[in-house]
Amino acid sequence: MIKNNAVLATVLFALLVTVSSVSYTFYQLYQVNRTKHIDNIFTKHSLISQIYHTYIIKQISEPMFEANMALYELEEVHDKAVETIIREGRILKSDGNGDEVMEAYTLSTSPFESHIAEQVITSMIEYKGHIYFWVESSRHSILLMDQKIEPYRPVNLISAYGTLMMILMGSFILIIYRLHPLRRLRKQIARFGEGDMGVRFRIDGSDEIALIANELDTTQKKIRSLIESRTLFLRNIMHELKTPIAKGRIVTTMLSDEKQRGRFEGIFERLESLIWEFALLEEITSGNQYHEKKEYRLVDIIDGAIDMAMVEYEAVDRVIDASIKVEVDYRLFVTAIKNLIDNAIKYSVEKKMKIWVEEGEIVFANIGEPLKNSLSYYIEPFTKDHPTKDSFGLGLYIVDAILKEHDYVLAYERRDNINCFICVPVKTKRK
Numbered sequence: 001m002i003k004n005n006a007v008l009a010t011v012l013f014a015l016l017v018t019v020s021s022v023s024y025t026f027y028q029l030y031q032v033n034r035t036k037h038i039d040n041i042f043t044k045h046s047l048i049s050q051i052y053h054t055y056i057i058k059q060i061s062e063p064m065f066e067a068n069m070a071l072y073e074l075e076e077v078h079d080k081a082v083e084t085i086i087r088e089g090r091i092l093k094s095d096g097n098g099d100e101v102m103e104a105y106t107l108s109t110s111p112f113e114s115h116i117a118e119q120v121i122t123s124m125i126e127y128k129g130h131i132y133f134w135v136e137s138s139r140h141s142i143l144l145m146d147q148k149i150e151p152y153r154p155v156n157l158i159s160a161y162g163t164l165m166m167i168l169m170g171s172f173i174l175i176i177y178r179l180h181p182l183r184r185l186r187k188q189i190a191r192f193g194e195g196d197m198g199v200r201f202r203i204d205g206s207d208e209i210a211l212i213a214n215e216l217d218t219t220q221k222k223i224r225s226l227i228e229s230r231t232l233f234l235r236n237i238m239h240e241l242k243t244p245i246a247k248g249r250i251v252t253t254m255l256s257d258e259k260q261r262g263r264f265e266g267i268f269e270r271l272e273s274l275i276w277e278f279a280l281l282e283e284i285t286s287g288n289q290y291h292e293k294k295e296y297r298l299v300d301i302i303d304g305a306i307d308m309a310m311v312e313y314e315a316v317d318r319v320i321d322a323s324i325k326v327e328v329d330y331r332l333f334v335t336a337i338k339n340l341i342d343n344a345i346k347y348s349v350e351k352k353m354k355i356w357v358e359e360g361e362i363v364f365a366n367i368g369e370p371l372k373n374s375l376s377y378y379i380e381p382f383t384k385d386h387p388t389k390d391s392f393g394l395g396l397y398i399v400d401a402i403l404k405e406h407d408y409v410l411a412y413e414r415r416d417n418i419n420c421f422i423c424v425p426v427k428t429k430r431k
Helices: 003-042 044-056 062-071 080-088 098-103 155-193 208-252 258-286 298-309 330-346 395-405
Strands: 074-076 090-094 121-127 130-136 141-146 294-297 316-319 325-328 353-358 361-367 408-415 418-425
Touching: 003 090, 003 155, 080 121, 080 141, 155 208, 208 258, 258 330, 258 395, 294 298, 294 330, 298 316, 298 325, 298 330, 325 330, 330 353, 330 361, 330 395, 330 418, 395 408
Parallel strands: 316 353
Antiparallel strands: 074 141, 090 121, 121 130, 130 141, 294 325, 353 361, 361 418, 408 418
């Protein structure tokens, strides 16, 4: 699946990496800005500590202390709210051990006394959107709410992050939109490869994908024109040849010399056979014909091929299970089997051959001379070992073309003195 969508997977991976990197960067910025914000606010604690220390050692009066608190917009928190804020609030920063301070917290009721030296610890607490300063000494503690300062809210940072994410997602959607024609183009190429000559590749636009698609469309038109020209040429030749052949056969019947009549009949039969092979070849290779494939018993196909080859049933030893079925176009597959039977008997020393099935492969065997060349030489059209009419000609070429249409390949093996031509299913992995 990933291989079929490698470009999309690459773009998606790049998007994920980019989003992750940007998110991590903004998170770091958030942490830095929040820390700076807390540090800037906490600088106020030194002034609060100084005022509070002056107050507890009785160097300023209580009204003066309250006036200083009001000046810096600090309000003392009383009653049970203190315990709730201390217990549930979140310590942002402290110049002492804030956790220990909270756990040891008790409201002192002892009167203020004068002390020469008092240690003052200040902790900044956030609770329900407000900032509090918890100031404590060994004799007394106080909780002050800062009415002016608010907790850090990264509104600008979130806005920038959201804007950047929207830009990234928009870019990703745009890239997918621009790559979408590639999926359509791939499907069209697959249809063209399957023989659909009416498919069109043209795409409006001037980008690289459109240029490739339009070049494919131009090439497809040229290929279709060449195929149509070849088909028309072959059909015209076959049509023009049929008439003189028919006339020649009629004239042949009028010959009094039996030997000459037999010779001419053989020539005209050979010409008719070649025309029929040309027609079949054109049908297979043009890709314009629809081949209806159904399930047939293999024994029925072989019997039909024997009838078509006009050979004696005794010449073909069939070792085939009647339950074996194949999904094929009957007419084409019978033709391929007929050519294999015809060749096997023609080049057999005993003028006999044998057919059997082993592991899904159909084997056509005869006793004869081994092939002088590789099989690939004989499946080319018009190849001949000897310049005589008894040659492979188009026989194996047609067999190979028909087998490929049915997801088979033709193979050859020499087993002792036996030649074996084997129809191997494409999905079968031979050892």
